Amino acid sequence: MPKWEHIAGLLGLITLIVGHYLGLFWAPPERMMGDVGRLFYVHVPVAMFAMLVFCVAFVGALGYLLTSRMEADWLNEAAIEVGVVMNVLLLMLGSIWGKPTWGVWWTWDPRLTSATVMLLTFVGVILLRQATQSPEKRATWSAVATVLAFVNVPVTYMSVKWWRSIHQMQSTPETVSEPMVFVFRVNLLAMALLMTWFIARRWRIAKHRAMAEAPAPLPPAPQVTS
Amino acid sequence: MNVIRQTFEVLRKELLVEWRSPARVSGLFFFALAMLLMVAFASPTEGILRTQAGGTLWISLLLASTRSMDQSWSTEMEHGAAEGMLLWPVEPVAIYYGKALANTAILLAVTVAIFPLMVGLYDVPVRGDLSMLAAIAVMGCAALAAPGTLYGLITAQARGASVLLPLLMFPLVVPALLAASRGTMVVIEGDPMLQGSSWLSLLVAFNAIHWSLSGLFFGRVLEDG
Amino acid sequence: MTPLLAQGTGMIQGGWEFVWAGYGLTWLIFGGYAISLIVRSPTGGDLS
Incomplete structure (x- = not known):
């Protein structure tokens, strides 16, 4: 019997195909950025869900610290890995969008810079997880490091903003038209469904590994038959 | 005995150990001094050093601190695991704050010693308000010590601590490094x-x-350690 | 390369190669990660 997350995953795949088709061929060119503006439909949902997936990791971390239940740790583990994948994609997309609009692949823009720092912090958490055998230590350390990394994101953003800020074109509500909002929402939905599948699958892997690590239960007592 | 008094007991003990054999302070000092020299050797022109003085100072302190934060715990863990500290007649939170304050004080001592050397070596004209500079130094050292002390305990028990501690600390202290470097520089410049x-x-x-x-x-980290 | 914005109408002209790169990369990374999840899944390649 297929698990529930496969329904979300399949719907997500279909929605992503539809959303990308609409973004590439149906949506009008953006007023300032022209066809390059079509990157909006991939870049912004990825950015929002990278943050949101790290929020899930944060919830998992808090859940573990409050309840000590391993399920919360598996959620933390799953969401951090998915979040790192999203964060890498986010930075690459930002770079691809930056080249035609800013003329450079990279600038020390606050959002770009803090997203990079965010990636480094969560990669650090993954490496920390690998640095111990004990499941309890791993869960506690990871939860603590996740909370600190998460809280640090807005602080980093603020500091980089003060440090150096370049003026950039932002999509203000006036430049976003009706059809653009629709296409954007389709892509957001696709992302939500796909992230559900990613996190759920990764959670099952974490659970399976934890079960394999745990000492095997005693075999059932032999039935005595007369 | 309340937590604040316990904290100062731990701090006193830490500083006493450091006072009797100042291995960490001197190690950190020479590490930071070597960093200042290495950066100078790696720079294309001498003029650059002057404009990068603030950043170089704080990078040196950051690197020095990541080399030393786990040492702050290794003395406690020589004869066993971190659980030994649970037997201390103090609250765990007092152990943390005592250690973190001691680490702040040690870093601050290194800063005070290294700053005049940097001014001389890099030919930095100091024009600004010294009390502001002192405040930034205190706050910057405290900002490195707070996460460093916690992660030091974690990585002291982990495999590959020597690379893990910097990896965890660097991205976390980016705002502090930025603020301390820029702050030091603008104050120096007037x-x-x-x-x-x-x-x-x-x-x-x-x-x-x-x-x-x-x-x-x-x-929590101590109990599960 | 100058920013494409500098040319003409105030709207960036062209740049489809960046759009294709962005959309293609998204599929590449999502696809790659999905495959890694399937390969690592507890039941092997079987998705139940």
């Missing part, structure tokens, strides 16, 4: 726009967050 105080307030906010959160989590 600070006509009074930017120093905004960098200082960022450091204060960073410290408030990390000193409270790390204190909150420390007991």
Whole structure:
């Protein structure tokens, strides 16, 4: 019997195909950025869900610290890995969008810079997880490091903003038209469904590994038959 | 005995150990001094050093601190695991704050010793308000010590601690490094726009967050360690 | 390369190669990660 997350995953795949088709061929060119503006439909949902997936990791971390239940740790583990994948994609997309609009692949823009720092912090958490055998230590350390990394994101953003800020074109509500909002929402939905599948699958892997690590239960007592 | 008194007991013990054999302070000092020299050798022109003095100072302190934060725990763990500290007649939170204050004091001592050397070596004209500079130094050292002390305990028990501690600390202290470097630089340059105080307030906010959160989590890390 | 914005109408002209790169990369990374999840899944390649 297929698990529930496969329904979300399949719907997500279909929605992503539809959303990308609409973004590439149906949506009008953006007023300032022209066809390059079509990157909006991939870049912004990825950015929002990278943050949101790290929020899930944060919830998992808090859940573990409050309840000590391993399920919360598996959620933390799953969401951090998915979040790192999203964060890498986010930075690459930002770079691809930056080249035609800013003329450079990279600038020390606050959002770009803090997203990079965010990636480094969560990669650090993954490496920390690998640095111990004990499941309890791993869960506690990871939860603590996740909370600190998460809280640090807005602080980093603020500091980089003060440090150096370049003026950039932002999509203000006036430049976003009706059809653009629709296409954007389709892509957001696709992302939500796909992230559900990613996190759920990764959670099952974490659970399976934890079960394999745990000492095997005693075999059932032999039935005595007369 | 309340927590504040216990904290000062731990701090006193730490500083006493350091006073009797100042291995960490001297190690950190020479590490930071070597860093200043290495950066100078790696720079294309001498003029660059002057403009990068603030950043170089704080990078040296950051690197030195990541080499030393786990040492702050290794003495406790020589004869066993971190659980030994649970037997101390003090609250775990007092152990954390005592250690973190001691680490701040050690870093600050290194800063005080290294700063005049940097001014001389890099030919930095100091024009600014020295009390502001002192405030930034105190807050910057505290900002490195707060997460460093917590992660030091974690990585002291982990495999590959020597690379793990910097990896965890670097991205976390980016705001502090930025604020301390820029703050030091604008104050040295004379600070006509009074930017120093905004960098200082960022450091204060960073410290408030990390000193409270790390204190909150420390007991848990110690128990599960 | 100058920013494409500098040319003409105030709207960036062209740049489809960046759009294709962005959309293609998204599929590449999502696809790659999905495959890694399937390969690592507890039941092997079987998705139940």
